[in-house]
Amino acid sequence: MIAARSITKRFGEYVALDDVSLEVPDGSLTALLGPSGSGKSTLLRIIAGLELPDSGMIEISGTDATNVPPQRREIGFVFQHYAAFKHMTVRDNVAFGMTIRKQPKDRVRDRVEELLGIVGLAGYADRYPNQLSGGQRQRMALARALAVEPRVLLLDEPFGALDAKVRTDLREWLRRLHDEVHVTTILVTHDQEEAMAIADHIAVMDHGRIEQVGSPLELYDQPANRFVMGFLGPVSQLGDKLVRPHDIAVLSEPDAGTFEAQVTRITYLGFEVRIDLALDGQDPVTAQLTRDEASQLELTAGDIVWLRPTAGTPVDSIPGDAPVTTVPAAAADDAAE
Amino acid sequence: MTVDRRWRIGLRVLGLGYLAALLLIPVSVIFYRTFEHGVTSVLDSITTPQAVSAFWLTIEVSVIAVVLNTVFGVVCALALARGRFRGKWLLDALIDLPFAVSPIVIGLSLVLVYGTNGWFGSALTNAGIQVIFSFPGIVLATIFVSLPFVVREVTPVLREIGDDQEQAAATLGASGWQTFWRITLPAIRWGIAYGVVLSTARAIGEFGAVSVVSGHISGETITLTLLVEQRFQNYDLSGAYAASALLAVIALATLLAMTTFNRRKEESEA
Amino acid sequence: MSAIALRRRRSASGSSALGLGVATLWLSVIVLLPLAAVVVRSLDDGTGTFWDAVTSRQALAALRFTLLVSLVCAAINAVTGTLIAWVLVRDRFPGKRVLNALIDLPFALPTIVAGITLMALYGSNSPVGIDIAFTQAAVLLALLFVTLPFVIRAVQPVLIELDREMEQAAISLGASNLTVFRRIILPNIVPAILSGAALAFARAVGEFGSVVLISGNIPLQTQVSSVYVFKLIESDAEISASAVSVVLLLVSLLVLIGIRLLGRFDPTHRRHDG
Numbered sequence: 001m002i003a004a005r006s007i008t009k010r011f012g013e014y015v016a017l018d019d020v021s022l023e024v025p026d027g028s029l030t031a032l033l034g035p036s037g038s039g040k041s042t043l044l045r046i047i048a049g050l051e052l053p054d055s056g057m058i059e060i061s062g063t064d065a066t067n068v069p070p071q072r073r074e075i076g077f078v079f080q081h082y083a084a085f086k087h088m089t090v091r092d093n094v095a096f097g098m099t100i101r102k103q104p105k106d107r108v109r110d111r112v113e114e115l116l117g118i119v120g121l122a123g124y125a126d127r128y129p130n131q132l133s134g135g136q137r138q139r140m141a142l143a144r145a146l147a148v149e150p151r152v153l154l155l156d157e158p159f160g161a162l163d164a165k166v167r168t169d170l171r172e173w174l175r176r177l178h179d180e181v182h183v184t185t186i187l188v189t190h191d192q193e194e195a196m197a198i199a200d201h202i203a204v205m206d207h208g209r210i211e212q213v214g215s216p217l218e219l220y221d222q223p224a225n226r227f228v229m230g231f232l233g234p235v236s237q238l239g240d241k242l243v244r245p246h247d248i249a250v251l252s253e254p255d256a257g258t259f260e261a262q263v264t265r266i267t268y269l270g271f272e273v274r275i276d277l278a279l280d281g282q283d284p285v286t287a288q289l290t291r292d293e294a295s296q297l298e299l300t301a302g303d304i305v306w307l308r309p310t311a312g313t314p315v316d317s318i319p320g321d322a323p324v325t326t327v328p329a330a331a332a333d334d335a336a337e
Numbered sequence: 338m339t340v341d342r343r344w345r346i347g348l349r350v351l352g353l354g355y356l357a358a359l360l361l362i363p364v365s366v367i368f369y370r371t372f373e374h375g376v377t378s379v380l381d382s383i384t385t386p387q388a389v390s391a392f393w394l395t396i397e398v399s400v401i402a403v404v405l406n407t408v409f410g411v412v413c414a415l416a417l418a419r420g421r422f423r424g425k426w427l428l429d430a431l432i433d434l435p436f437a438v439s440p441i442v443i444g445l446s447l448v449l450v451y452g453t454n455g456w457f458g459s460a461l462t463n464a465g466i467q468v469i470f471s472f473p474g475i476v477l478a479t480i481f482v483s484l485p486f487v488v489r490e491v492t493p494v495l496r497e498i499g500d501d502q503e504q505a506a507a508t509l510g511a512s513g514w515q516t517f518w519r520i521t522l523p524a525i526r527w528g529i530a531y532g533v534v535l536s537t538a539r540a541i542g543e544f545g546a547v548s549v550v551s552g553h554i555s556g557e558t559i560t561l562t563l564l565v566e567q568r569f570q571n572y573d574l575s576g577a578y579a580a581s582a583l584l585a586v587i588a589l590a591t592l593l594a595m596t597t598f599n600r601r602k603e604e605s606e607a
Numbered sequence: 608m609s610a611i612a613l614r615r616r617r618s619a620s621g622s623s624a625l626g627l628g629v630a631t632l633w634l635s636v637i638v639l640l641p642l643a644a645v646v647v648r649s650l651d652d653g654t655g656t657f658w659d660a661v662t663s664r665q666a667l668a669a670l671r672f673t674l675l676v677s678l679v680c681a682a683i684n685a686v687t688g689t690l691i692a693w694v695l696v697r698d699r700f701p702g703k704r705v706l707n708a709l710i711d712l713p714f715a716l717p718t719i720v721a722g723i724t725l726m727a728l729y730g731s732n733s734p735v736g737i738d739i740a741f742t743q744a745a746v747l748l749a750l751l752f753v754t755l756p757f758v759i760r761a762v763q764p765v766l767i768e769l770d771r772e773m774e775q776a777a778i779s780l781g782a783s784n785l786t787v788f789r790r791i792i793l794p795n796i797v798p799a800i801l802s803g804a805a806l807a808f809a810r811a812v813g814e815f816g817s818v819v820l821i822s823g824n825i826p827l828q829t830q831v832s833s834v835y836v837f838k839l840i841e842s843d844a845e846i847s848a849s850a851v852s853v854v855l856l857l858v859s860l861l862v863l864i865g866i867r868l869l870g871r872f873d874p875t876h877r878r879h880d881g
Contacts, residue, residue: 050504070507077508083501086605087523096519097509141505148509344784345698352694353706355687359752360712363728367720370727413630420627428631430867434638436806437859439813441833442852445840446641449648449849456644481637535714542717545815545833549840562717562816569723569820578727581720588715595715596708 001026002047002152002184007056009042016042017053018208024152024201029178029185031195034205035231040188041156043205047186048154049073060151076145076183080157082137084129090116090140091125097148115143118177135166142174146181153185159194171198192232196220204228225319236285241312245288250275251306252297258306261285263299275299277307364585371582374575382579390556391564391580394475398560399540402479406536410487411529415521417488418495435484443481444549447474470552475560478546483539487532494528494602495521527602534598538591542584642856649849660850668827669835670854676743676831677811680750681804688758688807689800695759696766713755718816721752726821741823746831749817754807761803765796802866809862813855 002024009017017039024030032040045051047058049070058066065073085093091112092099098108116122119139121132129137138158145153158174159167175198178185189195195202196216203213204227212224223229226242235242238259251258261277264284273294275287285307289297299305371379382388416422417429435443450456451468461468468474502524506516544562551558559567561584568577649657660666695707713721725748730740739745769792777787815833822829824838832855839848 048508050507070504071510071512073508075508077505079501079505081499081501083505085502085505085520086498096506096511100506100509100511100515144505144509154508341784348690349694349698349700352687352691356691356706356710359748360709360755363724363752364712364716366728366734367724409630409633412626413633416624416627416630420624422624422627428627428634430863431634431639433863434642434859437809437813437863438642439815439833439836439852439855439859441815441836441840442645442813442855443641445836445845445848445852446645448840449644449845450641454845456640477637481641484634484637538715542715542720544717544719545819545837548815549837562719565717565719565723566820577723581723584717584720585724588712588717588720591715592708592711595711 001059001061002186003057003059004043004047005057005059007043007046007053007058009039009046009051009053015208017046020056020205020208020210022203022210022213024184024186026184027182028200029175029187029198030201030203031199032186032188032205033190033192033195033202033231035190037207038205039208040190040205044154044156044186044188047152048075048077050077074148074151076148076150076153078138078141078145078153078155078158080160082129082134082141082161084132084137084141086129088128089125090121090127090129090132093129093140094143094147096144101148111147112143115147118146118180119143120173133166134162135170138162138170139173142177146183150183153183155185155187157188157190160189167194174198196232204231206231223313223318229313229318234286237283237315238285238307238309238312239282240315241309242315242318243309243312245274245286247309247311248285248287249308249310250287250289250293250297250299251308254306255308258308261305261307263301263303263305265301266294266299277305279307367578367581367585371575371578378575379579379582382576383583387556387559388564388580391559391561392583394472394557394559395541395561398472398475398479399537401476402483402540403533403536405480406483407487407529407533409484410532410536411491411525413488414491414495414525417492419500432485432488435482440482440543440545441549443546444478447477447481447546447550451477469550470554471558474550475547475558478550479540479543482543482546483536486535486539487529490532490535490602491525491528494525498524524605527598527605531595531598531602534591534594538588541587645849645852645856648845649853651846651849656846657850657853660847661854663847665826665830666832666835666847666851669830669832670851672743672746672828672830673812673832674858676747676750677808680747680754680811681808683751684754684758684807685800685804688755688803689762689796692759692762692766696763710756710759713753718753718814719820722749722817722820725749725752725817730821740821741825741829743829745821745823746818746829749821750811750814753814753817754810757807757810758800758803761799761806762796765799766792769795798869802869805862805866805869809859812858812862 004020004022007017007020008015020039020043022043032043034040042051046053049058049065049068053066056066057064060073070077085096088096094112094115095108098111112125113122116125119142121136121139121143124132124136124140129140132140142158155174159170162170171194174187178198187195187199199216201213202216202219204211204219206227212219212228214222219228220232223232226235229235229242234245236245236248237243238248254260259279259282261279263275264278265276267274267276268291271291273289273291275289275294277285277287279285287307297305383392413428413432417425417432448455448469451461451474452458453462453469455469466473468477502520503516506520507513511519542562543560544566547560548563548566551560551563553559553563553567555567561580565577565580565584568574568580649660661670691710695703695710716724725745726740728735729737729745729748731738739748774787774791777791782790813833814831815837818831819834819837822831822834824830824834826835832851836848836851836855839845839851
C-alpha cells in the first residue's frame with residue numbers, strides 16, 4: 001500500500017497541498033483527478049520523491065519513505081512530455097535503469113526485448129526518440145519505467161500531450177496492461193472521462209484538498225459535494241433538484257411537476273442530441289436525448305416544451321457552494337499544471 | 338515582405354556594398370599584402386624564434402583559460418538554469434560584465450590586485466610568485482575576457498531541454514553524478530562546443546587586457562596579437578601582415594567550427 | 608551539478624549548493640575583486656583628485672569623443688545592421704550562407720588584426736587612394752568594423768520568427784511596402800535593434816585594439832578613453848587611470864542595466880513557463 005499522511009506543501013504563499021491524506025491499495029489503478037492547480041501533480045511528485053513535503057509522511061509498503069531520495073524509492077515515473085533521453089536509442093532508453101543498476105548485459109537485453117514487445121515497439125529498438133510519434137514515445141517511457149520492476153508506477157498526465165484518438169487508444173491499452181502486470185499505479189489526469197474509463201479508484205482534488213475518494217460509479221451517483229458532481233459531468237438545476245442532462249425528460253404537453261422551457265439550440269452529436277433550453281426565472285438547462293426521442297418530438301429552436309426530472313439529487317442534500325453548472329473538465333484544454 | 342524586384346536588388350546592393358567596403362575587401366587586402374612577395378618570406382616570418390614562442394604562448398594561455406572557463410561555465414550554467422536561490426538575477430547580470438568592460442580597464446584591474454603594489458602584491462612577492470608582467474597575469478587577463486561565453490551558450494540550452502530527463506533518470510535510480518554524465522552532459526555537448534569555440538577565439542585574439550599585464554618581454558610574454566603590434570610599431574609591415582594573416586586564418590577556422598557546431602546545437606535542441 | 612539542483616528542489620530550505628559556491632567564488636576572484644580594486648584605487652587620494660582626474664582637459668576630450676563616436680557608431684549600426692539582417696533573411700542570392708557565416712568574422716578576428724587590416728586598405732598606403740588614418744573618421748570606421756555583428760545577430764532571429772501572414776494581411780488591407788515595414792515589421796524588431804545597438808555602443812566605448820593604431824592617438828582629437836587610460840598606465844598614473852576607468856565602468860553598467868530593462872519590456876518576448 002502507498003499512503004500519504006497529512007501532506008502539506010507550499011510554494012511561497014501558495015498552498016499547493018493542504019493536509020492531504022490518501023491510501024492507495026496494492027495492485028489498484030488509482031486516478032488523481034482535478035482541475036489545473038488542484039495539487040494533483042504536486043502530490044504525485046511528492047510520492048515520487050521529486051518534491052519534499054513541508055509536513056506529512058509518505059509510506060510505501062508500510063515503511064516511511066518521506067526522506068528516501070527518488071533514486072531509492074523503487075518507483076517508475078512517466079512524464080507528460082515523455083522525458084525521452086533524446087541522445088539514446090529506444091533500446092538504451094528502456095535499458096537505462098537496469099544499466100545504472102549494473103545488471104548483466106544478456107539479462108538487460110532479454111528484458112528490453114520483452115518490454116518492447118509488451119508495449120508494441122518490438123521493431124523500434126534502434127530508433128531515436130525523435131523518430132517516434134508521441135504515442136510511441138510515451139509507450140517507450142512506460143517500458144523504461146517498468147524495466148526496473150517498480151513497486152509503484154506513477155503517471156503524470158501521461159496522455160495530456162497526445163491527440164484525442166491516440167489518447168483513447170492508449171487509455172484502453174494502459175488499462176489492459178495494468179490488468180496484465182498488476183503493478184500499483186497512480187495516474188494524474190484532469191480528464192474525468194479518462195479517469196472514469198481506466199481507474200478502479202478516483203480521488204477528486206480541488207484547491208490542494210481531496211474532495212472525495214471512491215469508485216467511478218460511487219463518485220458519479222453519490223457525489224460528496226457540488227464540486228465533485230460538477231467536475232464529473234455537466235449538471236443543471238431544475239427546480240430544487242440537481243440533474244444530469246440524461247435525467248431530463250422532454251415533453252410536448254404540460255404535466256404535473258413539469259417546467260415550461262423554450263428550446264434555444266439543438267445540437268446533433270451522432271447518436272445523441274443535445275438540447276439547450278431557457279427557463280423563466282431559472283438558469284438555462286441542457287438536456288440530452290437519443291436521436292429517436294428527439295425526432296419523435298419534432299423539435300425546432302423556439303419551440304415551447306415541458307421538462308421533468310427523471311432522476312436527480314435534491315439541492316439541499318449536497319453540500320458545497322461551487323457552481324454546479326460548470327463545464328466539465330474534459331472541455332478544458334489546459335492540461336499543464 | 339513581398340517587395341518588388343527593384344527595391345529588393347537596391348537593398349541587396351546597399352547591404353552587400355557596406356559589407357564589402359567594411360569587411361570583405363579589407364580582409365582580402367591583408368591576405369594580398371601578406372602574400373604579394375611570395376610564400377617563402379611569409380613562412381620565414383612566422384617561424385622566427387619570437388613568432389614560434391608567441392604562437393606557443395598563445396596556445397598555452399588559451400588552453401588553460403578555455404578549460405577553466407568551460408568547467409566554470411557548465412557549473413555556473415547549471416546553477417543559473419536549475420537552481421533556485423536569492424540573488425540569482427544578480428549573478429546572471431554580473432556574468433555579462435566582461436563583455437561590457439573595456440579590455441584596458443580589465444588589464445588595469447588585474448594590475449591593481451596582483452601587481453607589485455597591488456592588494457595581493459606583497460604576499461605574492463614574498464611567496465616568490467610574479468603574476469603581472471608574467472605568464473599568470475596573461476592567463477588571468479585571458480580568463481577574465483573569455484569568462485561569459487560558455488555560461489551564455491549553455492544556460493539557454495539547459496533551460497530549453499528542461500529538467501524532465503534528469504528527473505526521469507533520478508526515478509530510474511541514477512545518482513546525481515550518473516545523471517550529469519549520462520543525461521545532462523550529452524544533451525548540452527554542442528552548446529558547450531559552441532561556447533568553447535567562442536572562448537577560444539576570444540582567448541587567442543585578446544589584445545588590450547593582455548597588453549597591459551604582459552610587460553612585453555620578447556620571447557617570454559609576447560603573444561601573437563602583441564607580436565603583430567610590436568612588428569607594426571617597428572615598421573616591420575610584412576612581418577605584421579604575416580602574423581595577422583595567421584591569426585585571420587585561425588579566425589576563419591573558428592567561423593567554420595561555429596557554423597558546424599551551431600547547426601548541431603540547433604539539431605540537438607529540435 | 609544536477610544532483611545538487613535536484614536536491615535543492617527537494618529540500619525546502621534551499622541550502623547553498625557547491626556549484627553555486629564555486630561559480631560565485633570564481634566570478635569574484637577573476638572579475639569582481641579586480642573591478643572593486645579599480646574603484647578603491649581611484650579614490651585613494653580622495654574625491655578631489657578623482658574629480659580632477661576625470662575632468663582634466665585631455666580626459667574630458669577623450670571621454671566626449673569616445674561617447675560621441677560610439678553613439679554615432681551605434682546609430683549607423685542600427686540602420687545598416689537592420690538592412691543587412693533583412694537582406695540575409697528575406698533576399699535570395701548565391702553565396703548567402705557563406706556571407707552569413709562571415710558576418711561573425713569581426714568577433715573571431717583579433718582586434719589588433721582588424722586595426723592593421725583597416726590600415727592596409729584605408730591608411731597611407733591605400734591601394735584605393737583613401738587615406739583616413741589618424742582621423743576621427745578612422746576611429747569610427749574601426750568601431751563600425753568590430754561592432755558589425757551585434758545588430759545583425761540581434762535582428763536576424765526575430766525577422767526569421769516574424770509571422771509572414773501578418774505582412775500578407777497588411778498588404779491585403781492595402782498597405783504599401785513602406786507602410787508594411789514601418790507599421791508591421793519595425794515595431795516587432797525595434798527591441799532587437801535597440802539591444803543590438805546598445806551592445807555595439809558598450810563595445811565601442813571600451814574598444815582598444817582596433818583603434819590604438821589607426822587613431823594615431825592625437826590628444827584632444829582622435830584619442831579615445833581606453834587609449835588615454837592605457838597611456839596613463841604606461842606613465843604610472845594609476846590613480847588617474849583608475850578614475851577614468853571608473854567612468855568607463857559606470858557607462859558599461861548603465862548599458863547592461865538598460866539592456867536588461869529592455870528585455871523585460873520587450874512586447875514580443877515570450878515567457879516559457881512550461
